[in-house]
Amino acid sequence: MPLRLLIGGALCTVALSACSGALGVHPGDAVVSPDRGAPAFTVVVLAADDLVAIDATVLVDGSEASLVDGAPLISWQGAPVELDVSAPGFEPWRFLVEQYPDNGTVEFRLEPVVLSGVVTTNDGRPLPGVSVALGDVQDQTDNEGRYALDRAVAGTIELERPAWEPASFTWDGAIAEYDVSMDPLVIHAIRASPEDVLDADRWETILSLTDVTGING
Secondary structure, eight states, rough: OHHHHHHHHHHHHHHHHHHHHHHTTTTTTTOOOOOOSOEEEEEEETTTOOOOBBBOEETTTTOOEETTTTTEEEEOSSOOOOEEEEEBBBOEEEEOOOOOOOOSSSEEOOBEEEEEEEEEEEEEEBSSSSSEETTEEEEEOOOTTTEETTTTOOOOEEEEEEBBEEEEEEEEEESSOEEEEEBOOOOOOOOOHHHHOOOOHHHHHHHHHHHOOOOOO
């Protein structure tokens, strides 16, 4: 056998022996990748009305999930986990994740809370054109006095309409429909002549009437 082949065979034998010793691989063994810990999946929460991502609180079996890059990250331990998802102005949702999601993501679409109702006069007639505000959410009543506030959060409802007394009511968020009424603005006024205004004593006497009567104009 030529010397060149003998030398080449010897070198290959040494190289394979060295590599085998470094990996600790023996005949019949498999190479096992390093332990990377339990897998995890992310939770994406969208608003059902416009499919825009919203900031939501996610509880995992009662404990708040940790955030990674702003998204809740859930560790999967191989057993079902119960998620409670909530956000201000949206209906809460509870979901049981029974198996690891194929794409590593669970998506929720929360329905907005809608507060609706009717605004009427003090004798029960529908009142159109009323501005209804609850925090940053606003609407105006239609010809039947109806209003609807999307993504409503518990707080104070403010009502305004020209020629009507402004009104406010506290909404605790527990009911979906809230009917309210308004009173017409009644002006009780007196006439003051230019002479009355120019005479300081007479003007003060007129102004003092507002403290003891129903004068408001």
